[in-house]
Amino acid sequence: MRVILSKNAGFCFGVKRAINTAEQTAAKAKGRVFTYGPIIHNPQVVEKFEKAGIHAVSNIKKTGKGDSLIIRTHGVAPEIEKEFLKKALNIVDATCPFVKKAQKLAANLKSQGYQTIIIGEAEHPEVQGILGYTGNTALVVGNAVEAGKIKKYGRLGVVVQTTQSIENFMKTVSNLMDKAPEIRVFNTICDATKRRQESVLKLADKVDIMIVVGGKNSANTKHLAELCKEKGVPTYHIEGALEIKKGWFKGKTIAGVTAGASTPDWVINIVIKTINALA
Ligand code: SF4
DSSP states (O other), rough: OOEEEEEEEEEOOOHHHHHHHHHHHHHHHOOOOEESOOOSOOHHHHHHHTTTTEEEEEEEGGTTTTTTTEEEOOOOOOOHHHHHHHTTTTEEEEHHHHHHHHHHHHHHHHHTTTTTEESOOOHHHHHHHHHTTTTTOOOOEEEEEHHHHOOOSSSEEEEEEEOOHHHHHHHHHHHTTTTTTTEEEEEOOOOOHHHHHHHHHHTTOOOOOEEEEOOOHHHHHHHHHHHHHHTTTOOOEESSSGGOOOGGGTTTEEEEEEEEETHHHHHHHHHHHHHHOOO
16 A cells, blocks of 8 residues: 655644643643643644643633633633633633734724624634634624525625635635625635645545544544545545554555644654555
């Protein structure tokens, strides 16, 4: 079996930065160290952090004065950040700069009188955070069908979740075009997501099977798997090598491997070794 790793796969700049920030915080902190939600959407990294004493909390009731609380790459809404300050927590902001840009643009659009639209997954923490920057007035639309159902407005301002697929973004924007006489659109999909998607589309043309490695709750990993499936390649989204089944590779000669922006290199390497060992 020949295995080809996608040109752009695994940890992105924002995730590396968040992990370094968390490790440096833990090394210096006098109090306990928490992350607000899992630091990244990857089970292996979250487990490693738990063992190192960096705990993920979804409710700050468990934290106390002097504890450090790390805001992860997805960011948080301003009202949540105010709650952290009220508890006198040492806030360490690891929000990815690409997410910060989307938050700022959404807030500006709101203040300039545009009805803001966020293209993305309504329940995703990043989208919830951006929504907070519009005072919870933005509409979240997940796809072109949902966009087609919204009412008409005077002015619309659009941003997109940083990890959405370009294809979904373009189709959704197209269906928003007759919803207002004036529309401002900002493509806030991040560079890392764009590069991973472009590389995987090229790779999917050359292989018989695609293995996509990353957290099942990772938005960018899910989109990579969807893109491969849309290309018609048999595709499996796994979190680690233990999920690999020999039967998937029967009659196949070339396997492609890619990984989401929150998947560590060592997890990718074990997956590649496991596939090589099958042939
Ligand atoms: S996927 Fe993009 S937005 Fe998310 S952390 Fe990485 S660089 Fe930042």
